[in-house]
Amino acid sequence: MIIIDKLYKKFDKNEVLKGINLEIKSGGIIAVLGPNGSGKTTLIKSILGMVIPNSGSIALNGMPVKNNWKYRNDIDYLPQIANFPGNLKVKELINMIKDLRTEKKADDQHLIELFKLEPFLDKKLSNLSGGTKQKVNLVLTFMFDSPLVILDEPTSGLDPISHLRLKELIKVEKEKGKTILITSHIMSFVEEIADEIVFLLEGKIYFKGSIDQLKIKTLQPDFEHAIASILTSNYA
Amino acid sequence: MRSRWSYVYFLFYLLLGTVLLFLNNDLSKAVITLMNVIIILVPLIGTIFGVMYYYSSREFTELLLAQPVKRSSIFLGQYFGVALSLSMSLIIGLGLPFVFYGIFKSGAIWDFSLLLITGTFLTLIFTALAFIIALANENKIKGFGYAILLWLFMAVIYDGLFLMSLIYFENYPLDKFSLIATMLNPVDLSRVLILLKLDISALLGYTGAVFQKFFGTNLGLVISTVMLALWVAIPIGIIYKMVKRKDF
Numbered sequence: 001m002i003i004i005d006k007l008y009k010k011f012d013k014n015e016v017l018k019g020i021n022l023e024i025k026s027g028g029i030i031a032v033l034g035p036n037g038s039g040k041t042t043l044i045k046s047i048l049g050m051v052i053p054n055s056g057s058i059a060l061n062g063m064p065v066k067n068n069w070k071y072r073n074d075i076d077y078l079p080q081i082a083n084f085p086g087n088l089k090v091k092e093l094i095n096m097i098k099d100l101r102t103e104k105k106a107d108d109q110h111l112i113e114l115f116k117l118e119p120f121l122d123k124k125l126s127n128l129s130g131g132t133k134q135k136v137n138l139v140l141t142f143m144f145d146s147p148l149v150i151l152d153e154p155t156s157g158l159d160p161i162s163h164l165r166l167k168e169l170i171k172v173e174k175e176k177g178k179t180i181l182i183t184s185h186i187m188s189f190v191e192e193i194a195d196e197i198v199f200l201l202e203g204k205i206y207f208k209g210s211i212d213q214l215k216i217k218t219l220q221p222d223f224e225h226a227i228a229s230i231l232t233s234n235y236a
Numbered sequence: 237m238r239s240r241w242s243y244v245y246f247l248f249y250l251l252l253g254t255v256l257l258f259l260n261n262d263l264s265k266a267v268i269t270l271m272n273v274i275i276i277l278v279p280l281i282g283t284i285f286g287v288m289y290y291y292s293s294r295e296f297t298e299l300l301l302a303q304p305v306k307r308s309s310i311f312l313g314q315y316f317g318v319a320l321s322l323s324m325s326l327i328i329g330l331g332l333p334f335v336f337y338g339i340f341k342s343g344a345i346w347d348f349s350l351l352l353i354t355g356t357f358l359t360l361i362f363t364a365l366a367f368i369i370a371l372a373n374e375n376k377i378k379g380f381g382y383a384i385l386l387w388l389f390m391a392v393i394y395d396g397l398f399l400m401s402l403i404y405f406e407n408y409p410l411d412k413f414s415l416i417a418t419m420l421n422p423v424d425l426s427r428v429l430i431l432l433k434l435d436i437s438a439l440l441g442y443t444g445a446v447f448q449k450f451f452g453t454n455l456g457l458v459i460s461t462v463m464l465a466l467w468v469a470i471p472i473g474i475i476y477k478m479v480k481r482k483d484f
Contacts, residue, residue: 045483045484048301048302049301049307050298050301050302051483051484052480052481052482052483067480069304069305069306071304072302072303072304072305073304075302077302079298079299079302083294083298083299084299085296097299097303100300100303100305101303101304
């Protein structure tokens with residue numbers, strides 16, 4: 001369970017998070033939505049401790065995140081942009097990350113097969129296409145069996161088949177009782193998999209609840225229009 | 237990538253050491269020539285490699301930050317990785333030719349080890365300063381620019397300012413001032429330290445005599461070593477603090 005209390009963050013003069021209060025219960029898929037620059041990635045990076053908030057607190061399973069690093073053992077994180085050191089081979093990278101979490105058993109073989117990565121294992125990361133990098137990224141994320149999975153734009157650059165496999169993979173992980181936090185701009189993807197959505201707007205939480213609740217609130221028949229109506233009413 | 241460059245650096249020193257020995261055909265003369273090279277070159281290489289390594293491993297750093305690893309151990313690990321491999325290149329690269337030439341049997345062994353020790357200190361100091369600059373600047377070009385400026389200032393401009401102030405205030409007693417000014421620049425400190433050890437302080441004139449009186453003693457040596465150690469410790473402390481507050 002994640003409890004976020006009065007979280008503020010600004011980069012220079014740009015206030016990104018303006019007082020986020022959020023409680024995420026264990027289990028299920030939560031989608032964090034919002035227009036570009038609404039603070040989705042900053043929120044996620046704050047949970048991971050990569051961004052240090054100006055004020056406010058984050059606690060994971062009752063333990064504060066600040067000045068702590070062991071809690072990251074329980075998190076799998078998929079970064080938005082797959083920036084890998086280009087001089088490493090795919091295999092070397094996977095082994096290196098495995099070495100960092102020796103106490104956990106890593107199930108990379110199954111994932112490599114799932115995303116058809118065998119032919120790329122001996123290639124250097126700088127020679128891979130964007131989509132293939134994203135697949136490597138996914139393998140690195142899912143190979144550890146952590147109770148909290150954070151996915152920042154997991155679908156970017158994926159071909160339709162891999163997209164389908166990813167959806168199945170996420171559903172399987174959910175069945176195991178994991179908490180999965182996702183950001184995405186692809187509404188059909190979110191609608192299909194998310195149990196709950198959190199809508200960020202200009203650094204604040206605009207809406208939190210199920211998709212049905214959102215449709216009722218905005219008086220729109222479908223999800224995509226509901227989101228669009230929030231955006232147009234605020235950006236008109 | 238890092239290892240390839242440190243091999244080049246190592247080979248460079250190996251070559252430098254050998255060539256100098258052949259040309260001078262005398263150990264202590266070779267040590268003096270080496271000093272001039274080391275005083276200027278070691279800070280430059282430390283600065284450039286430090287900045288370069290930090291920027292080129294940024295992606296990997298971001299990857300590591302999401303893993304259960306302590307922040308300070310990621311960055312201090314990177315710092316010591318660079319600084320120690322550069323120091324090793326220096327020590328082994330210069331050490332080998334001198335060992336084969338018979339340094340152990342000659343009286344120049346202490347001078348030579350002092351040279352290597354100050355070289356190592358300078359590597360540690362300037363790599364740390366480079367890391368600070370790189371941490372403070374997201375922009376690579378700016379980071380490189382500041383790093384080069386730092387080196388230029390410490391290795392060249394500082395001396396100029398120092399001399400100018402000596403001339404300007406020549407009517408005042410300057411012993412203390414010049415001592416302190418020397419202490420505040422690791423490059424100057426190392427140079428003076430080695431020069432005095434080599435017993436050529438007569439070249440330095442009156443100030444040389446003051447320096448000899450101070451640095452020549454054991455107390456002076458201890459204080460200078462402490463100063464050099466502080467020059468390593470303080471930047472590392474700053475790195476540690478910066479890393480704790482930085483966003484990625």
